[in-house]
Amino acid sequence: MPETTATTAAPSATGTARAAILGRLRAGRDAHPVAPPPPCDFTVLAEKRWDPAERLDRIRRLMEAVHTEFLEATEADWPAAVGRFLAAEGARTLLYAPATGAGATLAAGWDAGGPELVPYDAEVETFKERLFEGIDAGLTDTLGAIADTGSLILWPSAEEPRLLSLVPHIHVALLRVDRLYDTFWQAMRDNRWAEGMPTNALLISGPSKTADIEQTLAYGVHGPKRLVVVLVR
Amino acid sequence: MADAAVDFAAASTEALQDRQLRTNFRRAMDGLMSKRAVQFADQAEWHAMRALGASVRLRALAKLPELLERLEETCTRNGIRVHWAATTDEANAIILSIMRGADARLAVKGKSMVTEEMHLNAFLERHGIEILESDLGEYIVQLDESTPSHIIMPAIHMNTRQIARLFRRKIKEAEDTEDVARLTDLARRVLRRKFAAAEVGLSGVNVAVAETGTLCLVENEGNGRMCTTVPPVHIAVMGLEKVVETLEDVPPILSLLPRSATGQPITTYVNMISGPRRPGEKDGPREVHLVILDNGRSGVYADGELRDTLRCIRCGACMNHCPVYTRVGGHAYQAPYPGPIGKILVPQMEGLEKRGELPHACTMCNACVEICPVKIPIVGILGRLRSEAVHAGGSVKGAGSHASRAEALVWKGWAATFASPAAYKVATLAMATLGNAAPSALPLLKEWTSARVKPRFAPESLHRLAAKKGIPDA
Numbered sequence: 125m126p127e128t129t130a131t132t133a134a135p136s137a138t139g140t141a142r143a144a145i146l147g148r149l150r151a152g153r154d155a156h157p158v159a160p161p162p163p164c165d166f167t168v169l170a171e172k173r174w175d176p177a178e179r180l181d182r183i184r185r186l187m188e189a190v191h192t193e194f195l196e197a198t199e200a201d202w203p204a205a206v207g208r209f210l211a212a213e214g215a216r217t218l219l220y221a222p223a224t225g226a227g228a229t230l231a232a233g234w235d236a237g238g239p240e241l242v243p244y245d246a247e248v249e250t251f252k253e254r255l256f257e258g259i260d261a262g263l264t265d266t267l268g269a270i271a272d273t274g275s276l277i278l279w280p281s282a283e284e285p286r287l288l289s290l291v292p293h294i295h296v297a298l299l300r301v302d303r304l305y306d307t308f309w310q311a312m313r314d315n316r317w318a319e320g321m322p323t324n325a326l327l328i329s330g331p332s333k334t335a336d337i338e339q340t341l342a343y344g345v346h347g348p349k350r351l352v353v354v355l356v357r
Numbered sequence: 358m359a360d361a362a363v364d365f366a367a368a369s370t371e372a373l374q375d376r377q378l379r380t381n382f383r384r385a386m387d388g389l390m391s392k393r394a395v396q397f398a399d400q401a402e403w404h405a406m407r408a409l410g411a412s413v414r415l416r417a418l419a420k421l422p423e424l425l426e427r428l429e430e431t432c433t434r435n436g437i438r439v440h441w442a443a444t445t446d447e448a449n450a451i452i453l454s455i456m457r458g459a460d461a462r463l464a465v466k467g468k469s470m471v472t473e474e475m476h477l478n479a480f481l482e483r484h485g486i487e488i489l490e491s492d493l494g495e496y497i498v499q500l501d502e503s504t505p506s507h508i509i510m511p512a513i514h515m516n517t518r519q520i521a522r523l524f525r526r527k528i529k530e531a532e533d534t535e536d537v538a539r540l541t542d543l544a545r546r547v548l549r550r551k552f553a554a555a556e557v558g559l560s561g562v563n564v565a566v567a568e569t570g571t572l573c574l575v576e577n578e579g580n581g582r583m584c585t586t587v588p589p590v591h592i593a594v595m596g597l598e599k600v601v602e603t604l605e606d607v608p609p610i611l612s613l614l615p616r617s618a619t620g621q622p623i624t625t626y627v628n629m630i631s632g633p634r635r636p637g638e639k640d641g642p643r644e645v646h647l648v649i650l651d652n653g654r655s656g657v658y659a660d661g662e663l664r665d666t667l668r669c670i671r672c673g674a675c676m677n678h679c680p681v682y683t684r685v686g687g688h689a690y691q692a693p694y695p696g697p698i699g700k701i702l703v704p705q706m707e708g709l710e711k712r713g714e715l716p717h718a719c720t721m722c723n724a725c726v727e728i729c730p731v732k733i734p735i736v737g738i739l740g741r742l743r744s745e746a747v748h749a750g751g752s753v754k755g756a757g758s759h760a761s762r763a764e765a766l767v768w769k770g771w772a773a774t775f776a777s778p779a780a781y782k783v784a785t786l787a788m789a790t791l792g793n794a795a796p797s798a799l800p801l802l803k804e805w806t807s808a809r810v811k812p813r814f815a816p817e818s819l820h821r822l823a824a825k826k827g828i829p830d831a
Contacts, residue, residue, distance in 0.1 A: 142441035145597065145651045149422040152659025159661075161415035168405035169608060186622060248587075248640040256553045272612075273623035282637035286586050290579055308627075309608035318604040321569050323435075323634065323641055324586070327627035332579040334541060335619070336494035336510060338381075338517045339388055342541035345493055346548060347579025347626070 169309040172272055179271040179304040180355075186274025190330035191343055192351045202356050203233030206263065206296055209352065210239045215260035217242050219292055223283040226265040226298055244285050255291050262292035262348075268303030269353075270311055275327040276353065277311060286324050295348040297328070300356050365714045369685040378514060382686050385513045389677040392620025393728075410613045411732040413606045414668040417598075421658065424567040424600045425649065431570030435632035437645045445475040448650045452477065452559075452592055453484055455646055459590045461486060461556035465548075467574070467581035468492040469561030470508050470671060471596050471650055473693035474706070477559075488559070489551050491580035493544055500527045506687030508694060509618045509673040514686050548580065558584035558642065562595035563671070564610055565647070568603045571631045572647065575615060575624040582628050591633070591642040597649050598658075598667035610670055613730035617672040653706040653754070660752050662741055666701050668731045675725035675735060681718055690715065697725035701738045709746045709755030716742040767801070785818045 174182055184194060197205040210218060221227040222243040234241055242259060264284055267277040276297050280286040289295050305311035308327065312318070317325070332347030343349055372378060397403040417424060429439045442448035456464065464481065466472070466488055478499070481488045490499040494511035498504060501523055505511030512520065517535050524531040524540060531543055560581055564573040572593050574581050585591045601607065607629075615621045634641035657663050676682045676696025687695040692703040692712070700719060704712040716739045725735045742753065747764065749757025774780045792814040797806040805811075820830070 139441075141443040141447055141651070144443055145441055145649075145655055146422050146425065148651075148655035149425075149597075149658055152655060153422070155659060156661035156664075158419040158664070161419050162408070162412045164412045164416060164606075165405070165409060166605070166609075168402060168409055169612075190625070244639060246639065252553055252587075256549060275623055275627070280641075282635070282639070285639040285641075286582075287640045290582050290586065307608065308611065309605065312604060312608070318569055321571050321604075321629065321631040323630070323632045323638065325629040325631070326582075327623065328625065329623050330625050332577070333625055334493045334578050336492070336497065336512055337520050337537045337540055338515075339385055339510075339513075340517065340537040342538050345541050345545055345578045345580070346491065346552075346583055 207238035261294035396616040427567040466559040558588040617674040710758035
């Protein structure tokens with residue numbers, strides 16, 4: 125049993141429970157064999173295709189429908205575009221991942237008069253309070269986006285922590301226009317996700333929202349209030 | 358019969374008197390139905406996606422014990438600690454011991470129906486641990502000291518005015534407003550502090566992937582990500598049927614789930630967790646635990662027909678489309694899972710002696726079967742459970758507990774009458790001549806006529822009318 129540490133001190137019942145549960149499932153299946161399931165035909169997902177031009181239009185349309193904002197930029201000028209946008213919105217701080225390629229580009233192209241750049245380069249415990257109380261925006265890269273649903277693919281890592289895209293009020297995400305997929309299924313197949321998942325992979329399709337009060341949409345309930353996608357061409 | 362605390366008939370009668378409640382549900386369900394219809398406007402795509410979803414779930418169930426072992430192995434390899442619980446008591450005890458190990462006083466929780474099944478909140482509070490629901494709907498329901506009335510939208514039974522009043526009563530800093538954005542912002546302020554302070558985060562699991570040891574969670578608010586990322590310990594709880602074989606099996610389910618549930622193409626966040634914080638990573642929980650709960654599911658699995666119940670992906674479309682649910686609301690079912698899926702799942706988990714009335718809360722209109730994205734034959738299973746309730750010797754817990762001598766006699770008489778042309782003739786003649794004289798208060802008529810006009814028998818039977826027209830008996 126994977127009861128390895130003293131901290132869990134789980135009741136010894138768990139080992140007994142495991143054997144009992146698996147035993148009951150097997151006995152139940154032996155007594156009433158499961159009919160062979162129909163083959164899984166993924167054609168419906170394989171056939172979902174859009175033209176390259178349509179892909180971006182669709183992503184934009186679906187994401188804008190749920191209040192995502194878009195900025196246009198090039199590889200050379202996106203840091204300046206982000207800086208101008210945040211300054212105009214009155215953001216004072218931007219949290220970023222200094223050890224990523226995007227982070228290095230951002231720092232190199234940052235206007236010293238713009239919002240303060242705050243590197244996320246230490247464990248969250250050391251600056252949890254500031255993260256929750258004093259950060260206006262966070263910047264992440266993405267692995268691309270999905271046309272079927274209008275979703276960004278995020279792949280947090282040691283260099284790019286998970287909370288960058290969750291705690292700040294504004295999440296700024298870079299999207300390279302040459303990294304668009306038709307469906308979630310195609311994105312995971314093309315990139316062989318099953319061979320190695322990160323501790324946390326994410327699809328993000330808009331700013332945080334809820335309709336729990338009488339089905340009335342409200343944005344920014346727990347996560348970012350705004351999601352800004354920078355289209356990098 | 359059911360004890361006084363669990364009585365669908367009484368609770369639904371009461372619910373039907375509440376005009377506000379009926380208005381709230383009618384509006385919400387109408388909206389959800391039309392939003393879902395837009396998502397599946399392409400019928401060919403719907404049929405193909407649904408067939409794929411059903412086959413993915415059926416393949417998972419066909420290999421269920423092996424996939425659970427594989428899931429344990431891959432999760433363990435990823436650093437997730439796996440626990441097994443045969444009963445809700447065991448699951449609660451496991452969670453408490455993990456919390457004690459983490460010196461937890463405050464836990465934040467994302468939406469999880471399986472923990473409703475366990476009455477986890479009450480259990481932890483009894484043991485001195487504060488547990489805070491962080492999904493806005495669940496938070497509202499918790500403030501109201503009530504229970505969810507829908508598996509996707511827990512506070513759907515309340516309107517904005519009622520929620521505003523509740524906030525003013527229960528939250529110190531609440532302002533006097535019925536503006537939804539401001540109410541939402543208030544909840545944000547209160548809960549943000551809690552996410553940062555909690556020692557443990559709890560969550561359910563929408564899909565667990567055996568191949569990669571990945572726990573998938575879908576949500577719109579970001580509270581699920583907060584609960585599973587910010588506190589140092591994350592505990593996920595799942596019913597043992599939630600596993601699928603491969604990562605590729607996830608997209609079809611996620612294509613069906615939000616579209617069927619709320620008519621969204623996808624939820625704002627799809628969160629795929631494959632382990633605790635690794636060396637070098639700067640955030641994420643240091644411990645991730647997975648509690649796999651049986652609570653009667655292995656018994657459901659043991660029956661070739663009832664097994665289909667476990668296909669469910671918990672989208673709630675069956676309740677959104679159920680004419681009974683829409684009228685009586687979720688609380689009348691007095692169960693963690695209301696509506697059509699609850700009517701087949703709850704009696705199997707809690708026993709027919711206690712919940713044998715639930716399979717009768719159905720008009721057999723088949724709307725749930727037509728809408729179910731994984732093609733669960735709900736109405737067929739309802740028929741089976743009705744039969745099990747009155748016949749001893751069945752496989753469902755409490756089989757035969759609703760057997761009634763009078764009912765058995767009536768059916769026996771019915772069968773005998775239909776088997777004999779002479780008896781049938783006498784019976785129809787008796788109905789035609791004497792039937793209308795029977796008072797509505799007669800034992801078998803009383804319940805029927807309490808909500809309906811007593812049927813009038815025609816003076817002549819169809820047989821007689823046909824014979825008069827010269828149509829011979831077959």
